[in-house]
Every structure is written in C-alpha cells, then in structure tokens.
Amino acid sequence: MPRIVIVSPSPLLADGVAAALRAAGDWDVRVGRAEDNADAWVLLGDEIVVRGAQRASARLAADASASRLRAAVGAVLEGLSVRESPWFAGVAEHEPLTPRELEVFELLGKGLSNRDIGGVLGISAHTAKYHVAQILAKVGAATRAEAVREGLRCGLIGL
Missing domain, CATH: 3.40.50.800 (Anticodon-binding domain)
Structure with a gap:
C-alpha cells in the first residue's frame, strides 16, 4: 500500500x-x-x-x-x-454527461437544431430538446453557444 x-x-x-x-x-x-x-x-x-x-x-x-x-x-x-x-x-468540473447526452452534445457542436439532432439519432425533437436542456444545466451554460464553448474547453466535444 x-x-x-x-x-x-x-x-x-x-x-x-x-x-x-x-x-x-x-x-x-x-x-x-x-x-x-x-x-x-x-x-x-x-x-x-x-x-x-x-x-x-x-x-x-x-x-x-x-x-x-x-x-x-x-x-x-x-x-x-x-x-x-x-x-x-479554470475549467469547472461538471456532473458527468450520459452517453446519449455526449452524442447530442457532438451534434449540438456541429450546429444542428433540435429537430435535426432528433432526426440523426432517431429520437423526437422534444427528446432532443430535453437532452440539450440537460447538457446546458450540467455544463453551466445559458445558451447553446456557451455550452459548445465549454464543451470544447473541457474536451467533451470536438469539431
């Protein structure tokens, strides 16, 4: 030991x-x-x-x-x-994202709308919207752009 x-x-x-x-x-x-x-x-x-x-x-x-x-x-x-x-x-530690939230986050980083995210992942736009809201809360962002910036800073998503 x-x-x-x-x-x-x-x-x-x-x-x-x-x-x-x-x-x-x-x-x-x-x-x-x-x-x-x-x-x-x-x-x-x-x-x-x-x-x-x-x-x-x-x-x-x-x-x-x-x-x-x-x-x-x-x-x-x-x-x-x-x-x-x-x-x-200065990178804050966040509540871990689920695997599905990470998939949504990658698509969010590519600029896709909730509807487009839903189409790519085979989920409804409403479910995509829910995942985006969870991501915003977990990374402490008020907007999609802030969330993407934080995701890039923390290495959660790539371009």
Whole structure:
C-alpha cells in the first residue's frame, strides 16, 4: 500500500487534504514532514506540489479539486509527472454527461437544431430538446453557444 505524506503549515488544511486522499481507498495517507519516509509527498502552499520517490512530480493550482489531486497523486505514484495547464485551471468540473447526452452534445457542436439532432439519432425533437436542456444545466451554460464553448474547453466535444 503506497504511503502518502501531507506536508502543510496548516494542520487543519493538511487534515482536510488527507481525508480527501483517503477516499481513494488504497493509500496510507498521513500528515507529516517532508523528511518522513513515503512513496509520495503532497506539499501544500501557494500551489499544490506532489513529489514522488521516483522523481515524478505534479503541480496543481492551490484550489484544485479533490478528484484532480487524487488523479495527480495516482499519476506520480505510477512514475508520471503532471503539470496542470493554466488552460485547464479554470475549467469547472461538471456532473458527468450520459452517453446519449455526449452524442447530442457532438451534434449540438456541429450546429444542428433540435429537430435535426432528433432526426440523426432517431429520437423526437422534444427528446432532443430535453437532452440539450440537460447538457446546458450540467455544463453551466445559458445558451447553446456557451455550452459548445465549454464543451470544447473541457474536451467533451470536438469539431
């Protein structure tokens, strides 16, 4: 079981991060010092730095989500280095889209109307409209154009 040590000047913050990482399940997560023996260290400060025993590392924004932090720690434990791109730093995490919503989203990105989306997928225009409304809500967009922009930014759809 990999050992992860959380290092922070704030014990409260360290405890919170440790609890978030323990949710991953298969890690022995402890609050400690950078000198402690571990497979990876999570250093909390102006940014989050994850250092692995095998020279792999990750850098994340200080406000990175628990899921991004868990993914970065997992990558470092596998010997991979990660640097969160500033392009992704502002990308919100969304409720997952269903496979059908992803199909609708791709067609939405191509500029199809609800009627045309329905025709391509063999569903009614009303059902297509429902899926579009769900997509808008899940990506936090007010318009179809905003949803497409967010989908492209997050990599949910392509052109």
